[in-house]
Amino acid sequence: MQKILSGVQVKELDSQHLKLSGQSSHELMETASKAFVKWFLDQGFSSDLPIQIACGAGNNGGDGLAIGRLLSALSYEVIIFKCFDSKDSLSEDALLNFNKLPESIQIVDFENLRFVEKGILIDAFLGVGLKGELRPDAIKIIQKLNDYQGTVISIDVPSGLPSDIVLKGEAVKADFTVSFAFPKLSLILPEHAEYVGELVVLKIGLVEEAFMDLDSTFYYLETLDVPPLHTVFNRFSYKGDMGKVLLVGGSPGKMGALILCAKSALRTGSGLVTCHMEDSERVIVQTAVPEAMASWGLIPNPEFYDAVGIGPGWGTENRARLFRQFLQDFKKPIVIDADGLNLLSRNPDLLPLVPKNSILTPHIGEFTRLVGSAENHLERLKMAKGFAVENELILVLKGANTVISLPDGRQVINSSGNKYMATGGSGDVLTGMLTSYLGMGYFPENAALCGVFHHGLAGEIASKSKRRSMIASDIIAAIPETYIQLNIS
Ligand SMILES: NC(=O)C1=CN([C@@H]2O[C@H](COP(=O)(O)OP(=O)(O)OC[C@H]3O[C@@H](n4cnc5c(N)ncnc54)[C@H](O)[C@@H]3O)[C@@H](O)[C@H]2O)[C@H](O)CC1
Numbered sequence: 297m298q299k300i301l302s303g304v305q306v307k308e309l310d311s312q313h314l315k316l317s318g319q320s321s322h323e324l325m326e327t328a329s330k331a332f333v334k335w336f337l338d339q340g341f342s343s344d345l346p347i348q349i350a351c352g353a354g355n356n357g358g359d360g361l362a363i364g365r366l367l368s369a370l371s372y373e374v375i376i377f378k379c380f381d382s383k384d385s386l387s388e389d390a391l392l393n394f395n396k397l398p399e400s401i402q403i404v405d406f407e408n409l410r411f412v413e414k415g416i417l418i419d420a421f422l423g424v425g426l427k428g429e430l431r432p433d434a435i436k437i438i439q440k441l442n443d444y445q446g447t448v449i450s451i452d453v454p455s456g457l458p459s460d461i462v463l464k465g466e467a468v469k470a471d472f473t474v475s476f477a478f479p480k481l482s483l484i485l486p487e488h489a490e491y492v493g494e495l496v497v498l499k500i501g502l503v504e505e506a507f508m509d510l511d512s513t514f515y516y517l518e519t520l521d522v523p524p525l526h527t528v529f530n531r532f533s534y535k536g537d538m539g540k541v542l543l544v545g546g547s548p549g550k551m552g553a554l555i556l557c558a559k560s561a562l563r564t565g566s567g568l569v570t571c572h573m574e575d576s577e578r579v580i581v582q583t584a585v586p587e588a589m590a591s592w593g594l595i596p597n598p599e600f601y602d603a604v605g606i607g608p609g610w611g612t613e614n615r616a617r618l619f620r621q622f623l624q625d626f627k628k629p630i631v632i633d634a635d636g637l638n639l640l641s642r643n644p645d646l647l648p649l650v651p652k653n654s655i656l657t658p659h660i661g662e663f664t665r666l667v668g669s670a671e672n673h674l675e676r677l678k679m680a681k682g683f684a685v686e687n688e689l690i691l692v693l694k695g696a697n698t699v700i701s702l703p704d705g706r707q708v709i710n711s712s713g714n715k716y717m718a719t720g721g722s723g724d725v726l727t728g729m730l731t732s733y734l735g736m737g738y739f740p741e742n743a744a745l746c747g748v749f750h751h752g753l754a755g756e757i758a759s760k761s762k763r764r765s766m767i768a769s770d771i772i773a774a775i776p777e778t779y780i781q782l783n784i785s
């Protein structure tokens with residue numbers, strides 16, 4: 297998995313990479329700029345209007361200048377807005393790229409800037425080299441850039457946004473942020489949603505060893521990481537290998553949660569799914585999911601099951617005793633969601649009974665009840681890490697970028713998924729997937745990473761044709777396609 301470094305570490309990373317690869321810093325800037333241009337072309341933005349690029353004096357500006365040259369060579373009309381005083385203030389590589397600009401590119405001083413409306417503005421003013429609070433001249437530039445009504449694409453980070461802390465002042469509000477190598481931590485904070493827009497991360501060929509001596513506990517989970525986490529089943533596998541899972545949940549009026557969870561576990565690959573619920577509700581499950589079995593009353597022989605997911609739609613009334621009894625009987629890692637989490641919040645004495653390496657899947661509200669309230673998301677992530685380490689549990693904090701806190705202190709940020717997944721039942725689908733992987737015998741860490749990634753990918757696939765109409769059942773329907781896309785048998 298790709299380490300996520302701080303803005304300050306990027307300088308050191310670059311120098312390590314340059315030393316190990318033999319590349320020059322100018323070549324690295326060219327690689328980054330080419331990666332951007334490739335992404336840009338893939339988006340199919342209209343080429344009718346000029347591309348405006350606001351360039352600062354540092355290497356972020358250097359990227360902008362190189363991108364201007366590359367786009368101009370592809371017959372785009374390019375206008376550079378100079379957000380620096382003179383050529384003397386440019387960084388070495390920015391100057392090199394400034395001098396390489398062809399005559400055909402218009403260069404306009406920022407004071408004389410007039411936007412071409414409804415086109416594209418590329419924000420290459422400030423990147424990870426931002427230090428401390430913005431200078432007044434920079435604030436003015438950012439305010440002016442934010443007046444733009446067309447599409448804004450920020451390079452690496454929206455200018456003004458610090459790489460790893462919560463924003464206090466002003467920053468560019470981008471429609472897209474195209475970051476290099478890894479997402480800077482601030483880009484995944486919900487507080488910055490209106491600045492970051494859609495997040496894109498592009499590989500720029502940094503050698504792996506360059507990251508080795510740079511410490512970080514944050515990692516980024518990407519498509520290429522996922523296939524090796526899966527267990528391969530062979531032709532001698534039988535339905536027992538695919539796991540016997542028990543899903544405990546549902547209550548009058550909330551049976552849908554358990555049904556979604558069961559369908560999701562089956563689609564993820566579980567061999568045998570049993571739903572445990574109140575006697576009065578069993579016909580609903582048996583009718584809605586004929587592949588699942590039903591159980592009610594006490595859980596007679598919990599050890600029969602390979603994995604258990606507990607909580608979706610369960611309610612909290614009169615559940616604590618059954619939960620306690622179950623936790624005393626069942627010693628393998630489980631998945632706890634929704635009302636299972638609420639029961640833990642209300643009965644803190646249950647927490648020590650939760651088997652080590654169990655997966656807890658709170659959204660922010662459930663997290664606050666269980667772990668406590670935080671001033672901002674960064675602080676919340678710190679608390680999540682503390683909770684996971686202290687209790688030896690895996691905490692999946694759900695959100696736009698779900699963060700998986702592992703018992704060893706690592707925190708993994710998921711890259712898949714999109715805004716359309718914020719729909720009722722989406723979390724129940726995740727619980728089904730996670731329980732299913734545990735049931736197939738995956739290490740809990742792998743189950744968590746695979747479940748979270750496939751869930752997000754299924755959401756991406758389903759929303760291609762559904763957009764805001766997407767419902768949780770569409771996510772389940774897209775699970776098979778995730779295996780096809782990742783080439784998992
Ligand atoms: N490995 C990579 O990811 C690569 C990234 N690249 C790009 O380089 C920038 C970082 O470049 P750097 O020169 O270090 O800094 P910036 O351009 O971000 O900023 C320097 C610029 O900002 C001014 N400045 C600093 N603090 C303030 C402030 N408080 N107020 C106003 N202005 C400020 C400073 O004076 C300089 O002018 C990275 O983001 C990528 O875009 C490489 O191109 C490829 C490798």
Ligand SMILES: [K+]
Pocket residue numbers: 356419420421422423450451452453454455
């Ligand atoms: K920028």
